[in-house]
Amino acid sequence: MEKSEFLKAFQSAMDANALIAFAANCTISYSGRAESFLAQGDRLIVIKPDKTLLVHQPSGSNPINYMKEGTQHLLSWEGSNLLLHSRNRGLKEQMRIVLLRVHFADSHLLEDREKLVLTGTEKDMAEMLYRNPELIEKGFVPLGMEEQTRYGFIDLLGYDQSHTLVVVECKRYLADFSAVEQLRRYAEKIRQSKGLDAVRGILAAPRISPNALRMLQENGFEFRKVEPPKYLETYRKDQTSVWEFEQREI
Amino acid sequence: MEKSEFLKAFQSAMDANALIAFAANCTISYSGRAESFLAQGDRLIVIKPDKTLLVHQPSGSNPINYMKEGTQHLLSWEGSNLLLHSRNRGLKEQMRIVLLRVHFADSHLLEDREKLVLTGTEKDMAEMLYRNPELIEKGFVPLGMEEQTRYGFIDLLGYDQSHTLVVVECKRYLADFSAVEQLRRYAEKIRQSKGLDAVRGILAAPRISPNALRMLQENGFEFRKVEPPKYLETYRKDQTSVWEFEQREI
DNA sequence: GGGGAGAGATGCCGC
DNA sequence: GCGGCATTTCTCCCC
Numbered sequence: 001m002e003k004s005e006f007l008k009a010f011q012s013a014m015d016a017n018a019l020i021a022f023a024a025n026c027t028i029s030y031s032g033r034a035e036s037f038l039a040q041g042d043r044l045i046v047i048k049p050d051k052t053l054l055v056h057q058p059s060g061s062n063p064i065n066y067m068k069e070g071t072q073h074l075l076s077w078e079g080s081n082l083l084l085h086s087r088n089r090g091l092k093e094q095m096r097i098v099l100l101r102v103h104f105a106d107s108h109l110l111e112d113r114e115k116l117v118l119t120g121t122e123k124d125m126a127e128m129l130y131r132n133p134e135l136i137e138k139g140f141v142p143l144g145m146e147e148q149t150r151y152g153f154i155d156l157l158g159y160d161q162s163h164t165l166v167v168v169e170c171k172r173y174l175a176d177f178s179a180v181e182q183l184r185r186y187a188e189k190i191r192q193s194k195g196l197d198a199v200r201g202i203l204a205a206p207r208i209s210p211n212a213l214r215m216l217q218e219n220g221f222e223f224r225k226v227e228p229p230k231y232l233e234t235y236r237k238d239q240t241s242v243w244e245f246e247q248r249e250i
Numbered sequence: 251m252e253k254s255e256f257l258k259a260f261q262s263a264m265d266a267n268a269l270i271a272f273a274a275n276c277t278i279s280y281s282g283r284a285e286s287f288l289a290q291g292d293r294l295i296v297i298k299p300d301k302t303l304l305v306h307q308p309s310g311s312n313p314i315n316y317m318k319e320g321t322q323h324l325l326s327w328e329g330s331n332l333l334l335h336s337r338n339r340g341l342k343e344q345m346r347i348v349l350l351r352v353h354f355a356d357s358h359l360l361e362d363r364e365k366l367v368l369t370g371t372e373k374d375m376a377e378m379l380y381r382n383p384e385l386i387e388k389g390f391v392p393l394g395m396e397e398q399t400r401y402g403f404i405d406l407l408g409y410d411q412s413h414t415l416v417v418v419e420c421k422r423y424l425a426d427f428s429a430v431e432q433l434r435r436y437a438e439k440i441r442q443s444k445g446l447d448a449v450r451g452i453l454a455a456p457r458i459s460p461n462a463l464r465m466l467q468e469n470g471f472e473f474r475k476v477e478p479p480k481y482l483e484t485y486r487k488d489q490t491s492v493w494e495f496e497q498r499e500i
Numbered sequence: 501g502g503g504g505a506g507a508g509a510t511g512c513c514g515c
Numbered sequence: 516g517c518g519g520c521a522t523t524t525c526t527c528c529c530c
Contacts, residue, residue: 019294019308021271023358033423033508034370035480041362044269044296050309058269058360059300061316062525065366066508068311093508106354108273110308112291116315120284122521153514153520172521173283176504181431182520209503230285283523312510316523343523372506403505403529422507426519432505459518 003082006102010075013107014047021046022105024097028055028065032093038064040100045084047073049110053086053095067095120230125170126155128229129204133158135226136168136202154186156204164200165190171205172228179203180215187221253332256352260325263357264297271296272355274347278305278315282343288314290350295334297323299360303336303345317345370480375420376405378479379454383408385476386418386452404436406454414450415440421455422478429453430465437471 006022013020022045028038043064044056051073055065071088084097126145133140139161156168167190169183183201191199201221208216208223216223256272263270272295278288293314294306301323305315321338334347376395383390389411406418417440419433430453437451451471458466458473466473 019273021273021294021296021356023269023271023356023360030508031480034368034478036366036368036508038366039364041364042358042360043362044271044360046271046294046306048306048308048310052309052311054306054311056296056298056304057362058298059302059319060298060525061302061304061313061318062507062509063311066311068508068510069309091508103358104356106271106273106356108292108353110273110292110294112293112307114289114291114307116286116288118284118286118523120523172523174503177435178428178431178505181428185427211503228284230281280523286523310511312522312524318523318525341523368508370508423509424518428520461518 001102001104003080003099003102006099006105007075007077007082009105009107014073016107016109017049018107018109019046019048020105020107023103024099025101025103027098027100029096030065030093031095032088032091036065042103045097055097065095067093120172120228122155122170122172122228125172125204125226125228126168129156129168129170129226136166136204136224137161140166154190157190160200164198165194165196166200166202168202168204170226170228171203173206175203175205175208175223176212177209177215179205179208180212180219180221183216183221184219251352251354253330253349253352256349256355257325257327257332259355259357264323266357266359267299268357268359269296269298270355270357273353274349275351275353277348277350279346280315280343281345282338282341286315292353295347305347315345317343370422370478372405372420372422372478375422375454375476375478376418379406379418379420379476386416386454386474387411390416404440407440410450414448415444415446416450416452418452418454420476420478421453423456425453425455425458425473426462427459427465429455429458430462430469430471433466433471434469 024045025042027040030036046054050069051071052069053067053071054063057064067086067088071086074085076083082099086095129135130142130145133142140158142158144157154167155170158166160166167187169179171179183203187199187201202224203216204224204226206227213223274295275292277290280286296304300319301321302319303317303321304313307314317336317338321336324335326333332349336345379385380392380395383392390408392408394407404417405420408416410416417437419429421429433451433453437449441449452474453466454474454476456477463473
């Protein structure tokens with residue numbers, strides 16, 4: 001693609017607040033919270049309507065370079081190449097992308113007001129345990145979830161059969177050191193604030209690392225193997241059979 | 251863009267292992283580690299040569315949906331629409347994207363073997379303190395960095411003026427609870443393994459949260475305000491003056 | 501391949 | 516705005 005043609009297309013897209021995506025052979029310098037340099041290669045570059053900039057290499061999930069929303073983007077000639085100079089004054093960040101060759105470029109106005117509906121989060125786990133307390137243990141009585149307590153972001157709070165207070169911390173994947181220490185912080189906080197002798201702590205997760213389990217037990221806490229729930233019931237009911245069939249197929 | 255035309259272009263791109271980027275009006279269902287649904291809207295969709303799939307809405311840095319590398323992608327008719335069915339058998343994940351309209355599409359073979367050169371990381375901080383021990387305090391003598399010690403991932407280890415062992419934990423941004431507890435874990439570990447009465451702990455970061463500072467002091471540890479270094483010396487020397495001028499300008 | 505920890509993390513929700 | 520924390524975190528490094 002001709003650079004002069006790209007320059008025009010870029011300007012129109014920016015003026016129209018359209019999303020622009022282009023592939024180019026380029027070098028990239030960044031300076032801001034850190035500093036980086038990326039030598040010459042082919043990348044996909046995207047500028048969104050909110051002026052977020054993303055640079056993607058041919059592999060990997062994450063952008064190799066990026067600028068946050070609200071960044072200013074200026075494209076100009078630098079000899080026979082084009083220079084994309086992106087600046088975010090508020091964040092004191094800037095990027096310089098030298099475009100040696102533009103492979104393709106496209107832009108379009110995007111309309112999208114939808115938000116993702118997601119299940120299987122840590123909060124969903126806490127709600128499941130709130131509604132199915134026997135998953136913690138027989139006789140467990142849930143009191144409240146999350147910010148419903150004044151003692152911090154405790155996932156789930158309740159009493160056991162002998163009326164001892166129980167703090168439950170949920171992790172949707174692997175429970176590690178950090179989860180154990182979170183639990184310890186919460187249990188200690190609530191023990192002090194309520195003037196109790198003892199508070200039980202339970203870590204609920206599908207899995208726990210061996211070291212974290214040791215630390216958990218050293219603190220007198222317990223582990224419960226619990227899977228996060230994954231059911232988009234509202235959105236599934238009209239296509240359940242097909243979806244479940246495909247699930248089984250995998 | 252005609253859907254039949256897109257179908258052909260998609261197949262060629264997949265066969266050639268090219269990157270493909272297209273904008274489309276679509277709905278998206280995902281099932282795997284979690285489950286999600288995204289109602290109809292315009293998005294940018296990218297499939298990389300390594301078969302990573304990214305879905306971007308018009309704003310924000312992160313993809314709203316994605317599939318990891320090594321995913322299989324099948325495009326086929328579903329009535330008058332196209333269905334992109336992406337599966338990762340190993341991860342037991344799948345995604346179904348119904349394309350109601352394709353706004354644009356482009357693909358290209360990308361050549362890129364370069365890796366990002368980055369400075370200003372936590373490791374760079376530790377190295378700076380190793381070479382400039384007076385930034386910790388007068389009389390501080392560094393012993394080793396990171397994995398050079400047998401006692402874990404301790405950022406920096408040394409002796410103070412009175413030959414007391416000092417454990418230093420670096421954070422490149424805000425030091426929080428987790429940083430304090432990391433420091434405590436390391437200090438305790440090394441104290442026990444060396445059979446010492448006391449070990450000093452220092453948290454080095456540009457900033458620390460009030461609660462973390464309180465916990466730090468309760469543990470008898472100290473805070474040092476330190477900025478991470480940001481100098482790509484190798485890559486800067488031939489353009490220093492221009493770059494620094496622009497930096498000042500911001 | 502799993503564990504442990506950083507990241508230019510980002511995003512969300514609370515105060 | 517900052518603080519605290521989850522994330523389909525991702526990524527790297529080391530065992």
